[in-house]
Amino acid sequence: xxxxTPARRVPIEPQSVDAPLTVSAVxxxxxxxxxxxxxxxxxxxxxxxxxxxxxxxxRDLGASLSCTxxxxxxxxxxxxxxxxxSELRPFQPVVGAVHTxxxxxxxxxLHIRADRRDLCFxxxxxxxxxxxxxxxxxxxxxxFRSFDVRDLLGFVDGTANPVGQALAESTxxxxxxxxxAGGSYVVVQKYLHPLGxxxxxxxxxxxxxxxxxxxxxxxxxxxxxxxxxxKTLATIVDDQGEHDIxxxxxxxxxxxSGQFGTYFIGYARHLWVxxxxxxxxxxxxxxxxxxxxxxxxxxxxxxxxxxxSAAALDALAGIAGxxxx
Numbered sequence: 001x002x003x004x005t006p007a008r009r010v011p012i013e014p015q016s017v018d019a020p021l022t023v024s025a026v027x028x029x030x031x032x033x034x035x036x037x038x039x040x041x042x043x044x045x046x047x048x049x050x051x052x053x054x055x056x057x058x059r060d061l062g063a064s065l066s067c068t069x070x071x072x073x074x075x076x077x078x079x080x081x082x083x084x085x086s087e088l089r090p091f092q093p094v095v096g097a098v099h100t101x102x103x104x105x106x107x108x109x110l111h112i113r114a115d116r117r118d119l120c121f122x123x124x125x126x127x128x129x130x131x132x133x134x135x136x137x138x139x140x141x142x143x144f145r146s147f148d149v150r151d152l153l154g155f156v157d158g159t160a161n162p163v164g165q166a167l168a169e170s171t172x173x174x175x176x177x178x179x180x181a182g183g184s185y186v187v188v189q190k191y192l193h194p195l196g197x198x199x200x201x202x203x204x205x206x207x208x209x210x211x212x213x214x215x216x217x218x219x220x221x222x223x224x225x226x227x228x229x230x231k232t233l234a235t236i237v238d239d240q241g242e243h244d245i246x247x248x249x250x251x252x253x254x255x256x257s258g259q260f261g262t263y264f265i266g267y268a269r270h271l272w273v274x275x276x277x278x279x280x281x282x283x284x285x286x287x288x289x290x291x292x293x294x295x296x297x298x299x300x301x302x303x304x305x306x307x308x309s310a311a312a313l314d315a316l317a318g319i320a321g322x323x324x325x
Contacts, residue, residue, distance in 0.1 A: 012181045012182030012309045012310075012311045012312075013182060013309060013310045013311055014168075014172050014182045014183065014184065014307075014309050014310060015068050015069070015183075015184075015307050015308070015309065015310050015313070016066040016067075016068060017068060017171050017172070017184045017246065017267050017307060018167050018168075018171070018246065019064065019066040019068070019113050019248075020064050021145065021149065021158070021248065022064050022113040022114050022115050022145065023114075023115050023116075023117075023144065023145040024113070024114055024115065024116065024117045024120050024142075024143070024144055024145070025111070025112060025113045025114075025120065025142070025143040025144075025248070025250045025263075026110070026111075026112040026120045026121075026123075026124050026140065026141070026142055026143070027109070027110075027111060027112075027139070027140070027141045027143065027188060027250075027263050027265065028109070028110040028111075028112065028124060028127075028128075028137065028139075028140050029105075029106040029108070029109055029137075029138040029139040029140075029188070029301075029303060030106070030107060030108040030109075030110070030131065030135040030136065030137060030138060031105055031106060031107050031108075031135060031136050031138050032075050032079075032107045032108065032134060032135055033133070033134055033135065033136065037134075038133070038134040038135070039075065039078045039079065039134075041131070041132065041133075041134035042075070042079055042107075042108065042131065042134045042135060043078070043079045043080075043081075043316065043319075045127075045130045045131040045132075045134065045135075046069055046071070046079055046080075046108065046313070046316060047313060047316040047317040048130055048317070049067060049069045049110075049127065049130075049313065050310070050313055050314075052123065052126050052127055052130060053065065053066070053067045053123065055126075056119060056122050056123045056126060057119070057123075059119065059122075060116060060119060062115075063114050063115045063116045063119050064113065064114055064115050065112075065113070065114040065116075065119045065120075065123065066112070066113050066114070067110060067111065067112045067113075067123060067127070068109075068110075068111040068186075068307050069108065069109070069110055069111075069307065069313070070108070070109040070111070070184075070186045070305030070306055070307040070308075071107070071108060071109075071305055071306055071307075071308065072090075072106055072107045072108065072109075072303065072304065072305050072306075073088050073089050073090050073304065074090070074107055075107045075108070076088060076306065079108075079316075080308060080312065080316060081316070081319055082179060082308075082312065083179045083180075085173065085177060085179070085180035085183060085185070085306045086176075086177045086180065087177075087185060087270060087271040087272065088185070088271070088304070088306045089271070089304065090103060090304060091103040091104070091187070091302040091303050091304045092275060093302065094278050094279055094281075094282040094283065095282075096282040096283050096284065096290050096294075097283075097284075097288060097290070098290055098294070098295075099282050099290055099294040099295075099298075099299070100282065100299070101189065101278050101281075101282050101299045101302050102299060102300070102301070102302050103302050103303070104138070104139075104300075104301040104302055104303055105138050105303070106138050106139070106188075106303040106305070107135075108131075108135065108305075109186060109188060109303070109305045109307075110124070110127060111186075111248075111265060112124055112127075113248070117142075120142075124140075139190070139301060141190060141252050141263050142252060143250025143251060143252045143263050144250065144251060144252070145250065145251075146251045150251075151249065151251055151262050152193055152195065152251045152253065152260050152261070152262065153193060153195075153198055153206070153210075153262075153296070154206070154214055155206075155210050155212060155214055155217070156212070156217040157247070157249050157262070158247045158248070158249060159212070159217060160231075160234075160235070160244065160247075161244070161246055161247055162244040162246060166244060167246065169269070170243070170244040170245060170246060170268065170269055171184045171245070171246045171267045171268060171269055172184055172269055173185075173269055174269070180306070180308070181309065182308075182309030182310070182311060182312070183306055183307055183308045183309050183312065184267045184268065184269065184306070184307045185267070185268045185269070185270065185271040185274070185304065185305075185306055185307075186265065186266070186267055186268075186304070186305040186306065186307050187264075187265070187266045187268070187271070187274045187302070187303070187304055187305075188263070188264065188265050188266075188301065188302075188303050188305070189263075189264040189299050189300075189301055189302050189303075190261060190263055190264075190299070190300045190301040191261050191262045191263075191264060191297040191298060191299055191300070192259065192260065192261045192297070192298045192300060193260045193261055193262065193296055193297055193298075194296060194298075195260050197295075197296060198296045207220065208220075208229065209229060209230060209292045209293055209296075210229060210230050210231060210293065211228075211229025211230055211231030211232055212231060219231065226289065227289050227292070228285060228289065228291075229292075230281070230291050230292070230293040233277075233280045233281050233284075233285060233291045234277050234280070234281065234291075236273050236276050236277055236280075243270070243273045245266045245267060245268040245273055245274055245277075246266065246267040246268070247264070247265065247266050247267075248265050248267075249262055249263060249264050249265060250262070250263050250265075251263075262297065267307070271304065281293075281294060282294065
């Protein structure tokens with residue numbers, strides 16, 4: 001019998017962070033009204049998300065409907081009534097010589113996914129009814145799956161996502177923070193693309209920016225020095241090896257209004273991995289050589305949340321009816 005290292009386990013059931021890629025999504029960022037009553041109502045609404053999800057999902061069990069709810073730094077303790085995850089903090093703006101990753105408001109994130117747009121719509125409608133006047137909508141973005149998982153720049157998105165055992169290891173907090181075990185840090189950013197300027201590049205120039213071929217998604221060799229591709233700058237490697245995150249980015253936009261973009265959403269076991277990724281992109285590595293993709297992708301939002309485990313949401317349901325203090 002062969003001997004092997006036991007697989008790392010997260011003993012607490014997570015939310016559906018690893019839900020399958022779907023054809024439709026809604027990214028809903030909410031702000032909790034600054035009153036004790038609103039905070040108590042938001043706590044109750046968060047605890048009810050799993051039950052509302054079940055009721056809507058039952059209409060088509062094959063449509064892969066899911067909803068991940070995540071909480072921001074400012075309201076974590078008031079909503080969850082548990083110690084704050086050790087790395088949870090507001091989004092840290094990254095100001096480069098040319099481009100900036102701004103920080104924007106947001107207390108609660110609802111990441112709704114399904115293979116049917118109508119199910120996403122219905123779940124969003126019911127959840128907003130549950131939250132009621134306790135929250136205001138900061139941002140609502142409706143995403144769609146484009147062709148063979150491509151962004152609006154024409155490249156396959158999410159190729160580097162971890163799979164198998166590496167998925168849990170890359171996305172779920174474990175014994176390093178027992179109170180937050182089974183949860184995941186979530187970073188969201190909205191990027192807008194000037195498609196005309198991008199289209200003016202040759203395919204070879206676009207591929208050099210991305211670090212992959214456009215037609216068949218083959219990884220290109222890294223630059224030995226000087227300007228690095230997006231693929232290289234977004235890859236975090238240190239003495240412990242490569243640190244992956246899970247992306248479920250979606251295109252969004254409106255041809256009629258001339259708006260075209262990518263909604264970035266990254267789930268990670270450690271927030272610092274995404275923070276370092278953004279520093280490399282916006283500041284450059286070496287400094288001054290920023291990610292050239294940013295010349296065609298303007299960040300307009302930036303917010304950090306933490307998605308607690310499914311068990312933490314279950315426990316919240318038992319205290320959600322309490323006072324708002």
